[in-house]
Amino acid sequence: MMRKNVMSAVFTPLLVAFLSQSAAATGWTQCNTGETADEVIAGCTAVLGIGETRSTDRARAHNNRGLAHLKAGRHADAIEDFNQAIAFDNTLAVAFFNRALANLRRGDFDQALPDLIDTIRLDPQSATAWSVRSQVWYAKRQYDKAISDASKAIRIKPNNALAHINRARAYNAKRQYNRAIADLTKAMRLNPHEATAYLNRARAYHALKRFDQAIADIDRLLEYHPNDATGYNFRGRFKLEKQDLAGAISDFSEAVLLNPDYAIAWHNLGYAHWLSQNVEKAIANLNKAVTLNPRYAYSYLFRGLSNTKLSRYTQAIADLSQAMRLDPRDSRAYAGRAEAYAATGQIDRALADMDMAMRLAPGNIKLTAKRARIAGLAKPASSASALHDGTAASTKPGLTLAPGSLGKRVALVIGNAKYAGVKELANPPRDAKLVASAFTRAGFTDVTLLYNLDQRSMRESLIEFTSKAETADWAVVYFAGHGIEVDGRNYLIPVDARLRNARHVSLETVPLSDVMDAAGAARKFRLIILDACRDNPFRRSMKTAGTTRSVGRGLARVEPTGGTLVAYAAREGQLALDGNGANSPFAKELVRYLDQPGLEIGKLFRRTRDAVLKLTDGRQEPFTYGSLPGEDLYFRPPAN
Numbered sequence: 001m002m003r004k005n006v007m008s009a010v011f012t013p014l015l016v017a018f019l020s021q022s023a024a025a026t027g028w029t030q031c032n033t034g035e036t037a038d039e040v041i042a043g044c045t046a047v048l049g050i051g052e053t054r055s056t057d058r059a060r061a062h063n064n065r066g067l068a069h070l071k072a073g074r075h076a077d078a079i080e081d082f083n084q085a086i087a088f089d090n091t092l093a094v095a096f097f098n099r100a101l102a103n104l105r106r107g108d109f110d111q112a113l114p115d116l117i118d119t120i121r122l123d124p125q126s127a128t129a130w131s132v133r134s135q136v137w138y139a140k141r142q143y144d145k146a147i148s149d150a151s152k153a154i155r156i157k158p159n160n161a162l163a164h165i166n167r168a169r170a171y172n173a174k175r176q177y178n179r180a181i182a183d184l185t186k187a188m189r190l191n192p193h194e195a196t197a198y199l200n201r202a203r204a205y206h207a208l209k210r211f212d213q214a215i216a217d218i219d220r221l222l223e224y225h226p227n228d229a230t231g232y233n234f235r236g237r238f239k240l241e242k243q244d245l246a247g248a249i250s251d252f253s254e255a256v257l258l259n260p261d262y263a264i265a266w267h268n269l270g271y272a273h274w275l276s277q278n279v280e281k282a283i284a285n286l287n288k289a290v291t292l293n294p295r296y297a298y299s300y301l302f303r304g305l306s307n308t309k310l311s312r313y314t315q316a317i318a319d320l321s322q323a324m325r326l327d328p329r330d331s332r333a334y335a336g337r338a339e340a341y342a343a344t345g346q347i348d349r350a351l352a353d354m355d356m357a358m359r360l361a362p363g364n365i366k367l368t369a370k371r372a373r374i375a376g377l378a379k380p381a382s383s384a385s386a387l388h389d390g391t392a393a394s395t396k397p398g399l400t401l402a403p404g405s406l407g408k409r410v411a412l413v414i415g416n417a418k419y420a421g422v423k424e425l426a427n428p429p430r431d432a433k434l435v436a437s438a439f440t441r442a443g444f445t446d447v448t449l450l451y452n453l454d455q456r457s458m459r460e461s462l463i464e465f466t467s468k469a470e471t472a473d474w475a476v477v478y479f480a481g482h483g484i485e486v487d488g489r490n491y492l493i494p495v496d497a498r499l500r501n502a503r504h505v506s507l508e509t510v511p512l513s514d515v516m517d518a519a520g521a522a523r524k525f526r527l528i529i530l531d532a533c534r535d536n537p538f539r540r541s542m543k544t545a546g547t548t549r550s551v552g553r554g555l556a557r558v559e560p561t562g563g564t565l566v567a568y569a570a571r572e573g574q575l576a577l578d579g580n581g582a583n584s585p586f587a588k589e590l591v592r593y594l595d596q597p598g599l600e601i602g603k604l605f606r607r608t609r610d611a612v613l614k615l616t617d618g619r620q621e622p623f624t625y626g627s628l629p630g631e632d633l634y635f636r637p638p639a640n
Contacts, residue, residue, distance in 0.1 A: 031064050040068035059089035063098060070102050078102045093122035097129055104132070107503070109139050127157035134166040138173070146170040161190035165197055168204075177204040193224045199234060206238055214238045229259035236268055240275070248272045256288075263292035267299045279306040294459055297326035297333075305336050308343070316340040318463040321470070325517055331360035335367060342374045350374045406637070407473030407524065410446040411439045412465040416481030418452045419495050422537040428480035431531060431587035435478045438594040442635045445472070454496035458510045462518040475522035476529070477515055480587065483532030484509070485556040492532060499538040516560060525633055526564040527601075530555065531576060531586050560626035567605055569612075571623030577616055585615045586622055598638035602628055 027050075030043020044065035048058060066081030082099035085092055100115035116133040119126060130153035137146035150167035153160055168183035184201035187194060202217035218235040222228060236251030252269035256262055270285030286303040289296065304319030320337040323330065334357035341350035354371040361367060415432025417425040429451050436449040446468055450461055469475035482493040486502055491509035493499070499508055512528070519526040532555065557572040569576035569586035577585055589611040593604045609622045 031061055034068075037068040037072040041065050044068070055088045056092075059085045059092050059095065062088065063092065063095045066095075066098055066102070070098065070105070075102050075106050091122060093119050093126065093129075096122065097126070097132075100132065104136070109136050112136055113140075125156055127153040127160050127163065130156065131160060131163040131166055134163065134170070138166065138170050141173075143170040143173045147174075159190055161187040161194060161197070164190070165194065165200065168197075168200055172200060172204055172207070175207070177207050180204045195221050195225050195228060195231070198224075199230065202234060202238070206241070209241075211238050211241050215242075227258055229255045229262055229265065232258065233262065233265040233268060236265075236272070240268075240272060245272055245276045249276070261292060263289050263296065266292060267296060267302075270299070271302055274302050274306055279309045282306045283310075290459075291456055294455075295326060297323045297330065300326065301330065301333050301336070304333070304340075308336060308340050311343070313340045313344050314464075314467070318467050321466050321521075322463050325466075329360055331357040331364070331367070334360065335370065338370070338374060342377055347374065347377055406443055408471065409439075409442075409444045409474035409476070410465070410468045410472045410522075411436070411444050411448070411476040411478065412461060412518075413439070413447065413449045413478045414453055414458070414461070414481070415449075415451050416453060416479075416493070416495050419482065419493070419497070421498055425481065427582070427584050427587070428531070431480040431583050432478065434583055434587055434591050435480075435529075435594075438591045438635075439476065442594060444474075444476075452495050455494040455508060455510065458492070458494050459514075462510070462514060466518045466521055469519055469526075470521040472522045473524040474527070475519040475525075476527045477519050478529040478531070479515070480531040480584070482538065483512075483530060483555050484538060488556050489513075490555045490558065492530075493538065497538070512555075512558065512566075516558075516564065516566070520564065524563065525629065526560075528560075528564075528566045529590070530567065531569040531584055558625050563627065563629045565601070565605075565624055565626040565628060567622065567624045569622055570620045574621060576620055585612050585620065589615065594635050597634075597636040599634065599636070601633045601635070604635065 027043045027046030030039050031047050032043075034040035034043050044061040047061045048065075062081045062085035066078045066085065069075075069078035069081060079099055079102045082095050082102065085095035086099070089095070096115045097119040100112040100119065103109075103112040103115070113133070113136050116129055116136060119129040120133065123129065130149045134146045134149035134153065137143070137149060147167055147170045150163045150170065153163035154167070157163070164183040164187040168180040168187070171177070171180035171183065181201055181204050184197045184204070187197040188201070191197070198217045198221035202214040202221075205211070205214035205217065215235055215238050218231050218238065221231045222235075225231065232251045232255040236248040236255065239245075239248040239251060249269065249272045252265055252272055255265035256269060259265070266285050267289035270282045270289060273279070273285060274282035283303055283306045286299050286306070289299040290303065293299070300319045300323035304316045304323060307313070307316035307319060317337055317340045320333045320340065323333040324337070327333070334353040338350040338353035338357065341347070341353060351371065351374060354367065354374060358364065358367050358371065413432045413436040415428035415430075417428045419425070432449060432451065436447050439447045448461070448465065450457070453461060465475070465477070479492055481495075484491050484493060484499075484505065486505045490512035491505055492512060492515065493509050497508040499505060512530075515528055516526070519528060555568060555570075555572060558566050560566050569584065581588070586608070589608045592611070593599055593607050596604075599607070605622070605624050612620055612622050
């Protein structure tokens with residue numbers, strides 16, 4: 001009996017050791033050669049679960065598992081594994097390189113660059129690392145460094161097609177087109193199916209105005225890659241250069257059919273229709289382009305010019321004004337708006353725009369002739385002065401205003417509550433209606449009240465409001481709903497936003513800067529009032545979206561200048577309450593003081609602050625940012 005126990009005590013550790021070695025061997029096989037990402041992850045995890053594995057082996061297992069996560073698109077998990085690999089073995093060059101790739105997949109060039117530097121330090125003969133770092137320098141617009149790194153990669157591995165392509169892209173950026181063509185021709189010989197080689201050589205030929213050769217390269221690209229929307233878009237551009245409008249329209253149409261979210265292709269299709277005088281089709285396509293990319297000035301420019309041709313002058317002026325804000329140096333926008341102003345009898349504005357166009361394009365004979373024609377339309381001063389009446393008078397009992405004492409004051413009021421995918425807010429529509437009514441009682445010339453706007457509607461309302469602000473003394477915007485701060489910038493959230501990733505914020509929302517720009521055209525005073533600092537459900541969902549962007553709490557402070565005031569319902573980093581009653585605490589107290597005659601604006605907001613602080617037991621402190629002009633400003637001046 002005693003002998004049996006002794007033998008068992010000896011045998012059991014040996015059996016455990018044998019089983020551990022067997023499990024380790026199986027795990028390593030999967031970790032190194034697994035056919036799927038899940039198999040590799042399972043094998044590497046098994047290896048890492050064995051306690052006595054050497055540090056270098058643990059590093060290799062983490063690296064392999066990280067690669068599997070990377071292939072599966074799980075970038076954050078991949079980076080965590082590469083971090084562990086480097087912690088166990090800081091000489092493992094491949095782990096630094098793979099971590100750089102993971103950051104590049106996330107679009108984070110700044111994080112990738114130090115890892116590529118370390119990769120090259122540890123393995124200076126890695127042609128791939130030199131080539132990839134060349135791409136990073138190119139993305140950062142450091143073209144000489146990109147050329148140097150690509151050249152090093154080519155010296156190490158002369159048949160590296162990707163390095164030749166990378167160097168050619170940098171040569172193209174430096175307008176050294178013949179050098180680019182030589183590199184790309186070599187890349188095509190090395191890899192005849194590489195689409196980017198044909199595309200970049202076509203761009204070089206186009207820059208040299210060798211349009212037939214550019215088109216021939218895209219033809220070859222499309223032979224190998226018939227569903228490449230980018231190829232069709234570029235071939236359409238080259239056909240425009242050859243005045244082949246029908247061919248260009250066909251190619252642009254194919255591009256948007258293959259990729260319906262291809263904003264620049266929609267713009268190009270609209271532009272081609274504009275050139276062919278089909279302005280209705282041009283507008284339809286440019287509408288799509290603007291929806292997909294609201295920051296592209298040229299789409300507004302040609303939509304504005306198209307609307308002018310159709311005598312839709314209000315829309316034309318709004319579009320051309322937006323084109324100017326996005327690209328203030330484009331003389332065509334000023335000349336186009338001048339035509340629209342002239343058509344509506346606003347001759348002084350038309351002439352001012354023509355003067356600006358001529359300053360931007362000196363010596364342009366067509367602009368000189370156009371200005372002379374518009375000047376000939378001018379009426380005598382006595383009749384022209386009545387074109388715009390900027391006075392306002394209040395009929396509020398007990399308050400008599402002299403005509404023109406307040407000037408022309410316009411307001412845009414938005415209440416967003418019915419958000420897609422998150423709980424509906426109770427009060428913004430009621431708050432917006434309450435504030436809009438107060439503006440009307442205060443004698444505003446024009447008050448626009450809107451509810452539950454999606455992104456497109458918000459942008460369109462801002463464009464229309466910009467035109468009103470340009471003829472006003474005051475421009476005021478009030479927004480109630482959700483707002484968000486990302487990396488120190490503030491955004492107002494339309495009701496159709498989903499915001500699953502912090503990188504989507506600028507694409508799905510409306511920047512506060514755009515709202516400030518819309519009001520910024522007013523002559524005397526600009527005011528933005530934001531009851532948008534609520535506890536934001538989008539912020540919580542974006543925390544795990546795999547991005548390093550900083551999503552803040554509440555809104556960030558702003559620094560407006562030149563007679564512009566921005567009022568927050570709660571100061572930066574703080575949350576505002578939606579309220580349990582019919583209105584939010586901020587809206588209720590703001591309107592109470594808006595209705596009081598003789599309350600100067602600075603004091604009005606200070607009193608609102610004190611009242612909200614008291615009402616919320618100190619949890620919410622309204623705050624204003626910006627500067628006021630020297631004169632006293634009143635929503636409702638003192639009664640006489």
